[in-house]
Amino acid sequence: MTKGSHYTAEDSRRWVAEPPKKGYRSDFERDRARVLHSSALRRLGAKTQVVAPDTDDFVRTRLTHSLEVAQVGRELGRVLGCDPDVVDAACLSHDLGHPPFGHNGESALNEIAHRIGGFEGNAQTLRLLTRLEPKVLDAEGRPAGLNLTRASLDAACKYPWTAPDAPLVHGQRTSKFGAYEDDLAIFEWIREGAPAGRSCLEAQIMDLSDDIAYSVHDVEDAIVAGKFQLRWMANPDHRARVVGYTQQWYLPHSDPEGIDAALARLEATPVWVLEADGSRKSMAALKNMTSQLIGRFCDSALGLTRAAFGDAPLTRYAAQVVVPEETVMEIAVMKGLATTFVMTTDHRQPIYERQREVLHALVTALSATGDRHLEPMFAADWRAAEDEAARLRVVIDQVASLTDSSALAWYERLVGSLPSLW
Structure with a gap:
């Protein structure tokens, strides 16, 4: 059993048994x-x-x-x-x-x-x-x-x-x-x-932390990148778009009035930054907003989870994370802001099409050339594959492992000139 008395020897077990290791680490x-x-x-x-x-x-x-x-x-x-x-x-x-x-x-x-x-x-x-x-x-x-x-x-x-x-x-x-x-x-x-x-408590914490982090930070990134300003929410058309995308993408079974109310709650916080002009003062205010919103969302979940399961140490399947509905909606609204002004803008759509074209072409080219262009580890997997389906999975593994830039480089090497927009 590893450090932490609320975990068992089965929790610490590995798929492949390893010799005991000396040292200070659990x-x-x-x-x-x-x-x-x-x-x-x-x-x-x-x-x-x-x-x-x-x-x-x-x-x-x-x-x-x-x-x-x-x-x-x-x-x-x-x-x-x-x-x-x-x-x-x-x-x-x-x-x-x-x-x-x-x-x-x-x-x-x-x-x-x-x-x-x-x-x-x-x-x-x-x-x-x-x-x-x-x-x-x-x-x-x-x-x-x-x-x-x-x-x-x-x-x-x-x-x-x-x-x-x-x-x-x-x-x-x-x-x-x-x-x-x-x-x-x-x-x-x-x-x-x-x-x-049912996911374990630790997985639920990971999931909530992911939601909190990207909902807040994506808005910060979009503002700094010049995609929008939070003062735009005073414009009825912009506000309606944000509410609509939030409902469509994240809260399909919530009503628009409730989503608008969640946005209003966020706007009422003293840290809401209506406009960031790139100055050190405005950037500090924006960073403070992201920090305070993360704290707001975490505190609400911690409070309700403790109210439901008490103060004892909670692990694995002894409890579940409980998030207030108002917090769920506020996190979704933050996601909706980035969705509206970054991910769904018209100028992004041709880029998305070219990205898909690159990946389709890479899989086609690699599938047609066997193990010739695969990295050594994936080439070995391809040779060990039992059938066509298993070989395609290896090719998918290879392509999925690539970064954005290496996918483009592989395309140029295996297919030819990049599609327009690059």
């Missing part, structure tokens, strides 16, 4: 270190969060976003009684499976992989942690990824089900899932003894 501290030193985490530094990483020195990448999520999650977990390193490792891991070009790239690869079970960033994260990232091999020489403990892997499972078992949400089956069918063995091992379809 099993969970080793998990966090393995993720922090992984090549998959480093690659997030060149992957799109919302604004492309090569457009501005200030904007967040998926790496800086993951570090910020880990900071929020670690503190939330510590206050509730979780091992901070379990939560930290899960937060650092949560975006590892995202391909080039953000959610647009994820959508493109899902289209390409539809006949082999699709592509899902969270399922790809599990695949990286348990198979693709080089660290540990089993006795037969098969890859075991980073070989994290059961508790840390479970904490990284945001959607603890496979695609066929995905639950119904408001009458529709969710498209999100956490494991591919050919990763079922390790997934079932991770989930031994867990309630079906």
Whole structure:
């Protein structure tokens, strides 16, 4: 059993048994270190969060976003009684499976992989942690990824089900899932003894921290990048668009009046920055706003969770995170601001089309040339694949591992001149 008396020996168990290690670190501290030193985490530094990483020195990448999520999650977990390193490792891991070009790239690869079970960033994260990232091999020489403990892997499972078992949400089956069918063995091992379809407390903290961090920071990035100002919300047309996109993308079963009220609550806070002009004073005010809003959202969730489950240390399946409905709506409104003024603007649509074109062409080119252009690890996987479907999954793994810039470089090398807009 690792440090932290509320975790068991089964929580600390690894898929591939490792010799006992001497030293001052717990099993969970080793998990966090393995993720922090992984090549998959480093690659997030060149992957799109919302604004492309090569457009501005200030904007967040998926790496800086993951570090910020880990900071929020670690503190939330510590206050509730979780091992901070379990939560930290899960937060650092949560975006590892995202391909080039953000959610647009994820959508493109899902289209390409539809006949082999699709592509899902969270399922790809599990695949990286348990198979693709080089660290540990089993006795037969098969890859075991980073070989994290059961508790840390479970904490990284945001959607603890496979695609066929995905639950119904408001009458529709969710498209999100956490494991591919050919990763079922390790997934079932991770989930031994867990309630079906329920994520552990540490995973719920990771999920909430992700929502909080990107809802606030994406707005900050968009303002600094000159995409919009919060004073625009005084314009009825702009305000209606934000309310509409918030409802369409994040709160489809909420009424517009409730969403507008959530925006009004945020506007009434003393830290709301109507306009940032790039001066040091305005930038400090903007940074203070992001900090205070993160605290606002965290405090509300901590208060309601403690009210529901008491003051004892909470871990694994002893409790669930409880978030007030008003906070859920305020977080969604922050997401809606970035969606309205960054992700859905007309000038972005041709770029999204070119990004999808690049990924489709890369998969086609690599599939047609066998293992010739694959990196050595993926080439070995391709040669070991048993059928065409397994080989396509290897190609998808390779393309998903690329950064935004390396995907473009591979396209130029394997296909030809980049599509217009690049």
